[in-house]
Amino acid sequence: MKKLILASGSPRRKQLLEQGQLQFSISTSTVDETITEPLNPEEVVEQLSLRKAQDVFSRFDDSIIIGADTIVSINGTILGKPKDEEEAFQMLQQLSGNEHDVYTGVAILSKEKTIVFHERTIVSFWELTTAEIEDxxxxxxxxxxxxxxxxxxxxxxxxxxxxxxxxxxxxxPLARTVRELQNFQNSIS
Structure with a gap:
């Protein structure tokens, strides 16, 4: 059985894979996450998750690598991680009282095979006050x-x-990731 490596330093992803009772190690990707071409949110998260997995795969090519990337999208605008308090305020104000999409792309790859998929979840926010956002x-x-x-x-x-x-x-997306990983491992063994 090949070693499983998560190409992410996210404590949340680590915790989720542990919840899925997977045995894995972590090697954080250092790939540039800049997207220059016009892509829809699904393409962005799939491309970034694959880049992250490929980056770690270049160091551990005898393993199975899981890469993931999550973005928020509202009215066609992709919201990444905020650079500062002002940008965080603007993002939260934009989400306030509105519905937005959360996309996570997942790439699973080894020497034998690569699969990439994404999940979309629709999230609705309550109307937020300035004080709530600032706090x-x-x-x-x-x-x-x-x-x-x-x-x-x-x-x-x-x-x-x-x-x-x-x-x-x-x-x-834990349940789908575990199922995709099981199918992946069965198809290469």
Whole structure:
């Protein structure tokens, strides 16, 4: 059985894979995440997850690598991780009272095979006050999260409803990833 490596330093993805009872190690990707060509959100997360997996695969080519990337999209605008408090405020203000999409792309690759897929979850936010947004930003939680919020943390207080995989919003569609990985491993053994 090949060694499984997660190409991500995300503590949330690590926790999710542990929840899935997978044995794996971590090697963080250092790939540039800049997208220059015009792509839709599905293509962006699939391309970035594949880039991350390929980056780690170049160092561990005898393993199975899982790469993942999550973005938030609202009205055709992709919201990544905020650079500063001002950008976090603008993102949260944009999400306030609105519905947005969360996409996570996942790439699984080895010498024998590569699969790439994505999941989409629709999230609706309550109307947020300026004070709520400022208090949340002062917690520090928004700064390493796409769209400036974490559904698994204090950001949960903003969520009115979701349609789709909750874990996808956290950063990895766990059930689908585990099933895809099982099929992947069966097809190369």
């Amino acid at each position: 949340y930003i002062s917690s520090g939680e928004p700064f390493d999260k796409a769209g400036s919020y974490g559904i698994q943390g204090l950001g949960a207080l903003f969520v009115k409803k979701i349609n789709g995989d909750y874990f996808n919003v956290v950063g990895l």
